[in-house]
Structures are given as C-alpha cells and as structure tokens.
Amino acid sequence: MTTPVIRVGVIGAGFVGSALVGLLLDASRRDALEDAATAALEVVAVAVRDVAKSRPGIPPALLTDDAASLAASADIDVLVEVAGGLTLARSYIEAALSRGVSVVTANKALMAERGTALARLGHEHGADLFYEAAVGGAVPILRALRTSLAGERIERVMGIVNGTTNFILSQMTSEGSDYAPALAEAQTRGYAEADPTADVEGYDAAAKVLILASLAFGTELRDEQIARQGISGIRAVDVEFARRAGYVIKLLGVAERVGEHGLSRRVHPAMVPADHPLAAVHGAMNAVFVEGATSGPLMWLGEGAGGAPTATAVLGDVLDAARNRVSGRHDVPFMVDDTLERVPAGDLASVFYISLDVADEPGVLASVASVFGRHRVSIQSMEQFGVGNEARLSFVTHRALTRDVDATIEELATVESVDSIGACIRVIDGGNS
Ligand code: NDP
Numbered sequence: 001m002t003t004p005v006i007r008v009g010v011i012g013a014g015f016v017g018s019a020l021v022g023l024l025l026d027a028s029r030r031d032a033l034e035d036a037a038t039a040a041l042e043v044v045a046v047a048v049r050d051v052a053k054s055r056p057g058i059p060p061a062l063l064t065d066d067a068a069s070l071a072a073s074a075d076i077d078v079l080v081e082v083a084g085g086l087t088l089a090r091s092y093i094e095a096a097l098s099r100g101v102s103v104v105t106a107n108k109a110l111m112a113e114r115g116t117a118l119a120r121l122g123h124e125h126g127a128d129l130f131y132e133a134a135v136g137g138a139v140p141i142l143r144a145l146r147t148s149l150a151g152e153r154i155e156r157v158m159g160i161v162n163g164t165t166n167f168i169l170s171q172m173t174s175e176g177s178d179y180a181p182a183l184a185e186a187q188t189r190g191y192a193e194a195d196p197t198a199d200v201e202g203y204d205a206a207a208k209v210l211i212l213a214s215l216a217f218g219t220e221l222r223d224e225q226i227a228r229q230g231i232s233g234i235r236a237v238d239v240e241f242a243r244r245a246g247y248v249i250k251l252l253g254v255a256e257r258v259g260e261h262g263l264s265r266r267v268h269p270a271m272v273p274a275d276h277p278l279a280a281v282h283g284a285m286n287a288v289f290v291e292g293a294t295s296g297p298l299m300w301l302g303e304g305a306g307g308a309p310t311a312t313a314v315l316g317d318v319l320d321a322a323r324n325r326v327s328g329r330h331d332v333p334f335m336v337d338d339t340l341e342r343v344p345a346g347d348l349a350s351v352f353y354i355s356l357d358v359a360d361e362p363g364v365l366a367s368v369a370s371v372f373g374r375h376r377v378s379i380q381s382m383e384q385f386g387v388g389n390e391a392r393l394s395f396v397t398h399r400a401l402t403r404d405v406d407a408t409i410e411e412l413a414t415v416e417s418v419d420s421i422g423a424c425i426r427v428i429d430g431g432n433s
C-alpha cells in the first residue's frame with residue numbers, strides 16, 4: 001500500500017516557525033512522524049516577510065513572500081500559521097478553512113478574538129482548526145480539556161500562563177534583578193510577544209484565560225474583555241516584602257465558577273504562599289491547575305514559551321490534523337453553552353497587599369487608616385519603613401471586596417500626604433484565589 005502524503009504550508013519562520021520547520025525536516029525523525037501522522041509529511045513552502053534573510057535549516061527554495069497565495073493554494077492539506085498578528089493571519093486562516101484545508105496555529109490573540117467562528121467555518125468545510133500552542137507553549141493542556149476532561153464538570157482553572165512575566169518575576173525574586181534587564185533577556189530568548197506590552201500588561205495571559213475558559217466552561221471565543229492587571233507596577237520592594245512574609249509574586253490567570261450560575265475570568269498578580277505548588281514554577285515555565293468536581297485537582301507543568309518548546313505543540317497538532325485528513329474525518333469544535341453569568345471582578349473578595357509612599361509626618365498614618373475604614377476595608381497588618389522624610393507603608397488587609405479596595409485606592413490617591421501608590425496585589429489565602 002502506498003503511503004499517503006500530507007502537504008504542509010507554513011506561514012512564519014520566526015522563533016516558533018523556524019523550530020517547527022527544523023522538526024518537520026529532521027531526517028532522523030522522519031519514520032516516527034510518518035507513523036504518528038499515518039502519512040508522509042511534505043513541507044511545500046514557508047512564507048515569510050523577507051526572503052533574503054538568512055534562515056539556517058530552511059532550504060531557500062521553500063521560501064516565499066506570498067503568504068496569501070500559499071494560504072489559497074490547492075497544493076496544501078494543512079496550513080500552519082505561526083506569523084502572529086490579527087488581520088492578515090485571520091485572512092490566511094479563513095482562506096484555508098473555507099476550502100477545507102485544516103489549520104494549525106499558535107495565535108492566541110486571534111483565537112481568543114474569533115476562535116469559535118473560525119472553528120465553525122472549518123467544521124462547515126470538513127477541516128480541523130487546532131491551536132494547542134496558543135496556551136502553555138509545550139504543555140498539552142488544551143487537548144487534555146478537549147478530550148480527557150470533556151465530560152468533567154470543571155470548577156476552576158488557575159495558572160501561570162505567561163512565560164515572559166514569570167521569567168521577569170523569577171529573576172526579580174531569585175536574582176534581585178531589575179524589571180527592565182529581565183524583560184530584555186526574555187525578549188532575547190524568544191519568550192516575549194512582538195510588542196511585550198501584551199505580556200507585561202496581562203493581555204497575552206487574558207487571551208489564554210479566554211481560551212482555557214472556552215474549553216472548561218463552554219464560553220464562546222469572541223472579542224471580549226476580562227479584568228486584567230499586569231506586572232509593570234511591581235517593584236523590587238514588593239517582591240522583597242512578599243519574600244519576608246512567606247509569599248512569591250506570580251501573575252495568575254483564573255477562570256472559575258462563582259456559585260451555581262456565575263463565572264469569573266481574570267488576570268492579576270498574586271502573592272502565592274511559598275509552599276504552594278505554583279510558587280515553585282520558575283523562569284519561563286507555565287503551570288495550569290484544573291479543579292474538577294470528580295477528578296479533584298490536576299496540574300500540568302512545562303516550558304510555556306520559546307521557539308522549540310512551542311514548536312513541539314504545533315507539531316502535535318500537525319500530526320493530529322494529518323491523521324484526520326488520511327482517515328477522512330475532522331474534529332467537531334467544542335460545545336458552546338454560554339449561559340454562565342459574568343461576575344464582575346469588583347464583586348469578588350480577597351486579602352490584599354497594598355503599598356504606599358507617604359510623607360513621614362504626625363497624623364499621616366491615622367488619615368490613611370481612616371480611608372481604609374471608610375470603605376469597609378479592615379487592616380490585618382501594617383509595616384512602616386522610613387526613608388528620610390518619606391515612609392513606605394505596606395498593608396495587608398482582611399478579606400475585602402475588590403470594589404471596596406479599588407475605592408480605597410482611588411481615595412488614597414487624593415490624600416495630600418500620600419506621595420505615590422505602589423502595588424495592590426491579591427494574597428492567596430487557603431484555597432481562595
Ligand atoms: P516571530 O516574530 O519570531 O516570527 C514571526 C514570523 O512570521 C517571521 O518569520 C515573519 O517573517 C513572519 N511573518 C510575519 N508576518 C508575516 C506575513 N504577513 N506574511 C508572511 N510572514 C510573516 O514570532 P514567534 O515565532 O515568536 O511567534 C509566532 C506566533 O506564535 C505568534 O502568534 C505568537 O503569539 C505565537 N506564540 C509564540 C510563542 C513564543 O514563545 N515565541 C509561544 C506561543 C505562541 P520575517 O522573518 O521575514 O520577519
């Protein structure tokens with residue numbers, strides 16, 4: 001029997017695309033890939049912006065600068081989109097899916113914005129749309145939610161889903177690094193997005209939370225905003241305070257049921273107890289906790305960013321799509337049962353850490369404390385550190401509603417003796433997030 005051939009077109013040969021092409025062209029792995037795909041995989045073309053750029057490991061004859069023609073080509077069975085961006089990437093993916101060509105992408109921004117509509121388009125034309133690499137880099141969390149946990153009632157998904165920010169926070173915690181050099185190092189290593197604002201302000205993690213929630217809770221992937229706070233306001237003093245108090249600061253993405261009918265999805269930094277498993281997730285590693293009603297807690301851990309780890313997830317999807325092509329089937333998109341009510345972040349309660357720089361004068365502490373009291377935020381502990389005429393105040397509150405804490409901070413900003421407000425970070429206490 002002759003071996004079927006699956007023709008693969010790749011758009012993008014940056015950190016992820018070049019690593020993927022390397023894996024697909026690795027002669028020592030050819031038989032293993034053929035077994036897994038039930039077909040021989042042939043890379044027919046690799047589209048980039050600049051064909052003149054040196055690209056070790058990619059035969060120049062494969063390169064093209066015409067991504068649109070590749071996406072519309074009749075000579076491909078699977079299109080891999082690892083270029084990034086929204087508008088052009090969407091047009092390439094739509095061109096392929098609408099002709100029945102399966103698509104594999106790592107584009108979390110686009111999947112979060114239009115994933116459900118694109119998956120439906122593929123379904124209508126008998127094509128797969130896979131995007132395992134969009135969340136957690138090498139960590140196969142989407143497939144686990146899509147298959148092994150498909151019948152489970154998920155209560156909560158909580159994770160460290162951005163490698164760049166975890167790398168920066170780890171460097172600040174273990175090396176005492178400043179924020180800027182740690183970010184520059186993350187960019188050099190290929191962890192960061194083209195615009196690192198997406199990482200440090202939590203947009204990238206928010207896209208991943210939306211994708212996780214779609215599979216865990218059946219929410220639609222459409223253009224939606226969720227509560228989001230990044231790490232750019234976190235200072236070395238906050239990291240140091242957390243360490244002394246027995247915590248580690250992490251950027252968490254959370255999607256959880258609230259009561260019977262509610263859903264909260266959000267991204268924010270959190271002080272995680274040092275003995276919590278998430279506190280041990282260092283560097284660009286990602287980890288995702290899933291709490292199922294019958295499965296109990298589960299956790300996945302692995303390289304969450306970087307070209308080579310991410311390419312392994314893309315390759316897994318290519319093999320899946322190829323197998324489906326050969327057997328003449330395609331995966332049905334996940335169920336959308338979007339009946340859960342969105343619970344505003346302000347309605348959720350937590351313990352908070354808040355730091356302020358104030359003038360070191362009589363009466364200042366009392367005036368600051370009265371603001372907390374006016375907004376029903378009870379102070380659990382307070383630490384004062386003097387620097388010349390200034391004092392840094394670090395508060396830990398009792399559990400308080402987020403909206404009351406937000407109102408406290410808003411009013412504190414108007415108090416004359418308050419020079420600046422530093423961080424406001426949730427503290428994970430017990431099982432609460
Ligand atoms: P890079 O910026 O390193 O590479 C992008 C590649 O796409 C480049 O080769 C570029 O060409 C090419 N490209 C961009 N626009 C076009 C276009 N219109 N037509 C043809 N080629 C184009 O990005 P990454 O590899 O880091 O990321 C790619 C995707 O993977 C993004 O969606 C990202 O969010 C996602 N991702 C990245 C991870 C990572 O750790 N890096 C992890 C998980 C997902 P040229 O080389 O000529 O400039």
Ligand code: HSE
Nearest residue numbers: 162163164191193305
């Ligand atoms: N910029 C992303 C991160 C890449 O740092 O996690 C992986 O999605």
